[in-house]
Structures are given as structure tokens and as C-alpha cells.
Amino acid sequence: MAAMGQLVFDEYGKPIIILKDQDQQKRLTxxxxxxxxxxxxxxxxxxxxxxxxxxxxxxxxxxxxxxxxxxxxxxxxxxxxxxxxxxxxxxxxxxxxxxxxxxxxxxxxxxxxxxxxxxxxxxxxxxxxxxxxxxxxxxxxxxxxxxxxxxxxxFPVDANNLEPLILTAMTTLGSKIINRCHRQMAEIAVNAVMAVADMETRDVNFELIKVEGKVGGKLEDTMLVKGVVVDKDFSHPQMPKELKDVKMAILTCPFEPPKPKTKHKLEVSTVEEYNALYQYEQKQFTEMVDKVKAAGANLAICQWGFDDEANHLLLQKQLPAVRWVGGPEIELIAIATNGRIVPRFEELSPEKLGTCGKVRELSFGTTKDKMLVIEECPNTKAVTIFIRGGNKMIIEEAKRSIHDALCVVRNLVRNNKIxxxxxxxxxxxxxxxxxxxxxxxxxxxxxxxxxxxxxxxxxxxxxxxxxxxxxxxxxxxxxxxxxxxxxxxxxxxxxxxxxxxxxxxxxxxxxxxxxxxxxxxxxxxxxxxxxxxxxxxxxxxx
Missing domain, CATH: 1.10.560.10 (GroEL-like equatorial domain)
Structure with a gap:
């Protein structure tokens, strides 16, 4: 305040700011x-x-x-x-x-x-x-x-005749960097919207359309997956790369022993105590894996991580697993597979498992990058647009372009005046x-x-x-x-x-x-x- 001017008060106690060089200041009005x-x-x-x-x-x-x-x-x-x-x-x-x-x-x-x-x-x-x-x-x-x-x-919006919608999406994409594969991108956008559209209520739920990108390949390699693409791989390199007739447990509880909710500290002072603790941990891991297997699951998708002990046990018990799957992706997987998100191992039951026809691992070029594709899901309303491109910049612009096309097709489904x-x-x-x-x-x-x-x-x-x-x-x-x-x-x-x-x-x-x-x-x-x-x-x- 001192740098700007001085603060004084009038007879009613209201503050007035006297600014420096006020006579030289100009205000546009x-x-x-x-x-x-x-x-x-x-x-x-x-x-x-x-x-x-x-x-x-x-x-x-x-x-x-x-x-x-x-x-x-x-x-x-x-x-x-x-x-x-x-x-x-x-x-x-x-x-x-x-x-x-x-x-x-x-x-x-x-x-x-x-x-x-x-x-x-x-x-x-x-x-x-x-x-x-x-x-x-x-x-x-x-x-x-x-x-x-x-x-x-x-404007005719008919699920059996998509050509008019594709031509409209092509108008939107005409000015974009991805117009090299103009029609292909328009078809992907239209098919994605029509897959999740409810033609009776004339509504489109964008939450069911996921747009993923991976650097490498060319724009023409972009594809629409009737299912979910997750930017993760199986937790152990020796787990199978492809699963069929999958029953998956969708977990938001970690594969680790429960932590006591107390401020007391546990001190381990002898080898016997350490071994007892180790045995307890092993028992907990085994029980967790057995509960998942008993429910009939042949794939575990976990929101949290798990350590090498649990990972090795999962491999031994022949239960493929995916860890660190984000919250929005977990929800999309649950919707696509008609599964329930399970917060505790005790609550796991066969009717809460999600099902799909195939889960496969995609690998890219000479890199070690891998992604999982969950396909042939019972709820076909969840789709993923998987974009490829020469660099990150092109993929990000392709995502923005696809978003514009998706919005235009959605608007036509809602109100078909043009x-x-x-x-x-x-x-x-x-x-x-x-x-x-x-x-x-x-x-x-x-x-x-x-x-x-x-x-x-x-x-x-x-x-x-x-x-x-x-x-x-x-x-x-x-x-x-x-x-x-x-x-x-x-x-x-x-x-x-x-x-x-x-x-x-x-x-x-x-x-x-x-x-x-x-x-x-x-x-x-x-x-x-x-x-x-x-x-x-x-x-x-x-």
C-alpha cells in the first residue's frame, strides 16, 4: 500500500486511497x-x-x-x-x-x-x-x-443409413490436420456416436466414448474398438498375452495385508517374529487370491498396485492380473463388461464378475510399450477410439478434431435441423x-x-x-x-x-x-x- 500511495479516512471512517502522482495519471473513460x-x-x-x-x-x-x-x-x-x-x-x-x-x-x-x-x-x-x-x-x-x-x-438421422452423418462429420474435419484420412476419421466418429446413442430418447452419453492415443504408426492405423483400450499391460511378463471367455474381478482393494488403523507401532526384534509376520503376509495374499479364484474369475483388474510377492503368487495360481488401472477406466470396464466394482475381497461373488469374449495385449513396433484391449463385451455401448500418429503433437490434435466431429454428430442426433x-x-x-x-x-x-x-x-x-x-x-x-x-x-x-x-x-x-x-x-x-x-x-x- 505504501508503494502505491497513502491510506486516509474521512469523517465517517471510510478509507480513501491517495495515489502517488495522481495528477499525472490518465484513465480511459x-x-x-x-x-x-x-x-x-x-x-x-x-x-x-x-x-x-x-x-x-x-x-x-x-x-x-x-x-x-x-x-x-x-x-x-x-x-x-x-x-x-x-x-x-x-x-x-x-x-x-x-x-x-x-x-x-x-x-x-x-x-x-x-x-x-x-x-x-x-x-x-x-x-x-x-x-x-x-x-x-x-x-x-x-x-x-x-x-x-x-x-x-x-436432416435424416437413421441408424441404418449413416452416409449423411458421415458427410457432415467430414465437413467438421475438413479444416483439421487429420483430413489426410478424411473419410476414415468421419466414419470412426459417426460409428462411435451411433454405438452409444439412445435413438429413443435422442441422447448420447459421451462418458461411454473413450479416446486413447499412442505415438507410433500412422494416422491411417487409427481404429474404433468395440470395447475398452487400457494403457496398461499384465502385471507379470510370463502371464498369457491373450485370454478368451474372460470373467474378470474388478477390484478397488489392493493385494496387500490390511493395515491396522492405529497409531501404535509394531516392533520386530527377533527372527522368529519376522518369520511370523512373513507367514501372516503370505497367508493373507493366498486368501485374497483364493477368494478371487473361488468366485470364478480368470482375470483380476485392480485399481491399486501390489508388490512382487503378490505378483509372483498370482502367476503361480495362474490368475492374470492388471494393476494401477485408473478410476475412469475401471468404471468404463465395469459398464462394458456388465461387472460390478468390488471394494473388498469378502464381497466378491460370481454375479459381480464382468464378462467379455477376449482380452489381448497389443505391442507396438520395437518398443516395450503395451496396451490391453478388452473386446466382445456384452454391453457394446462402451467404445474406444484408438488413435495412432507420428508424434504426440499430431495425436493431441487428432483427439481435438475427433472431439469436434463427435460433438457435431451428437448434436444432429439430439436435433436434426441443419x-x-x-x-x-x-x-x-x-x-x-x-x-x-x-x-x-x-x-x-x-x-x-x-x-x-x-x-x-x-x-x-x-x-x-x-x-x-x-x-x-x-x-x-x-x-x-x-x-x-x-x-x-x-x-x-x-x-x-x-x-x-x-x-x-x-x-x-x-x-x-x-x-x-x-x-x-x-x-x-x-x-x-x-x-x-x-x-x-x-x-x-x-
């Missing part, structure tokens, strides 16, 4: 503060702008430890950025909330918010009050949402908002036009990232949408020779697009109402 906020938000938005679309570029992020992440996922880029400005932090949270709710569109939502703020700055320069701009944006967003509802189409991507829906909404602006006689018409211009920034960025002339391509797209009354016309990012996104099968979920517009508008409205930033106890220098 009013329009100047708003412009500072807009600049910070636009800086964040411009970083992501080049990552938009199937031809978007990746960003290489280096954390303080020197670890490298290469990604074009908006939420990941912003999460890893060291952002200091308070308004820029709001942009990071915007992207994160889109990721949490939808799982896709994390780049587009930030680019749209940045464009809305950029257009708002022009209106502020014209002398329009920020509240009028914010209210106009909100009304324009409602009009855009109405237009999205009008142009949305029903709009067309490639900037087509944004252009259609922009035209609708422009049309509405001409009917408004109040000052809000300027905000409507600014909102429409901001919506066009998405197709502009797509065209620019694809090496096309942005202004010419956008003008042509708008003119054709008006002339042909076809809201599926967008930007031909992949140079397929047609702008019709329906023909190209470039599809986005209606829920995702609505969420992007609503979240971006809400954040911009909040930023336009902030005319000062104050930190308790210190002044704010411009």
Missing part, C-alpha cells in the same frame, strides 16, 4: 475506453481469422515449459494464449462457452464477435450512442435467428438483415447494416483463406443467392467447381449456428456497455 476494448477484442479475433475454413492455417503454440501444440481449434488456441487484457479474456471465455455447449464453431464465434465490434467502432465515430448500437445489434440478431429457422432443413456451411447461411442472414434495415426509420437501421456487414466477414475470411478474391467472391455469392433464391450458395473453398453447399454436402447444425450468433451478440452488447475498467486500490493508466 467513455468512447476512448470503448475503443480500447474494441481494439483488444479485434486483436484476438484477427489471430483466429486465418484459421477459419478448410484451407485455414494452423497455429504453433509454445507453453512456458517449451512443449509444442499445433492446432487450428479456436478454443485451444485461446486457452493456451497468455492473455492479459480483461476484454481479451472475455473473448477467450466466449470461445470456451461455444466449445462447452456445441463443441464446434469455436473459431467462427470469435471472428464474428471481432467483426461486430469492428463495425460498431465506425458507428461510434459517427456519434451514435453505444447503447443504441447494442440494442440495434440485439434486434438484428433476432432477425438473423428467424432467417436461420426459415432456411433450416430436416443449415448449409461455407458461409452460405451467413450470407443469407446478412441479406435478410439488410432487407429489414430498409424498413426501419429509427437510428437502429445503422446497427442493422453494421450487423449484416459483420456477418459477411465470415464468408470473406473463408474466401481469403482459400486463396480467392474476397470481395469478388462474396459479391458473386450474394448476387446469386438473390437471383436464384437459394440459401445453400456459399464459398467454394475446396475449388470443387460448384458454390452449392447442398451438392458439396457442407452442412452445419442449426443449433451451432444459432449459438454462434447469440453468444457473439451478447458479448458485444456487454463490451459496448463498458466505458471504464477499474482495479481496486490502483489507478488505470492509458
Amino acid at each position: 467513455g468512447i476512448e475506453a470503448l475503443k480500447s476494448h474494441i481494439l483488444a477484442a479485434r486483436s484476438v479475433s484477427s489471430i483466429l481469422c486465418t484459421s477459419l475454413g478448410p484451407k485455414g492455417l494452423d497455429k504453433l503454440m509454445v507453453n512456458p515449459d517449451g512443449d509444442i501444440t499445433v492446432t487450428n481449434d479456436g478454443a485451444t488456441i485461446l486457452k493456451m494464449m497468455d492473455v492479459e487484457h480483461q476484454i481479451a479474456k472475455l473473448m477467450v471465455q466466449l470461445s470456451q462457452s461455444q466449445d462447452d455447449e456445441i463443441g464446434d464453431g469455436t473459431t467462427g464465434v470469435v471472428v464474428l464477435a471481432g467483426a461486430l465490434l469492428e463495425k460498431a467502432e465506425y458507428l461510434l465515430d459517427k456519434g451514435i450512442h453505444p447503447i443504441r448500437v447494442a440494442d440495434g445489434y440485439e434486434l438484428a440478431a433476432k432477425k438473423a435467428i428467424e432467417n436461420l429457422e426459415r432456411i433450416a432443413e430436416e 443449415v448449409y456451411g461455407g458461409g452460405a447461411s451467413e450470407v443469407s442472414c446478412a441479406l435478410a438483415v439488410y432487407e429489414e434495415a430498409d424498413k426501419i426509420s429509427t437510428l437502429e437501421q445503422y446497427a442493422f447494416r453494421a450487423f449484416a456487414d459483420a456477418l459477411e466477414s465470415i464468408p470473406m475470411a473463408l474466401a481469403e483463406n482459400s486463396g480467392l478474391s474476397p470481395i469478388y467472391t462474396l459479391s458473386d455469392c450474394k448476387a446469386r443467392q438473390v437471383a436464384e433464391k437459394n440459401p445453400a450458395l456459399g464459398i467454394d473453398c475446396n475449388h470443387n467447381g460448384t458454390c452449392d453447399m447442398k451438392t458439396q454436402h457442407v452442412i452445419e447444425t442449426l443449433h451451432s449456428k444459432k449459438q454462434q450468433i447469440l453468444l457473439a451478440t451478447q458479448l458485444v452488447k456487454m463490451i459496448l456497455k463498458i466505458d471504464d475498467i477499474r482495479t481496486p486500490g490502483e489507478s488505470y493508466s492509458g
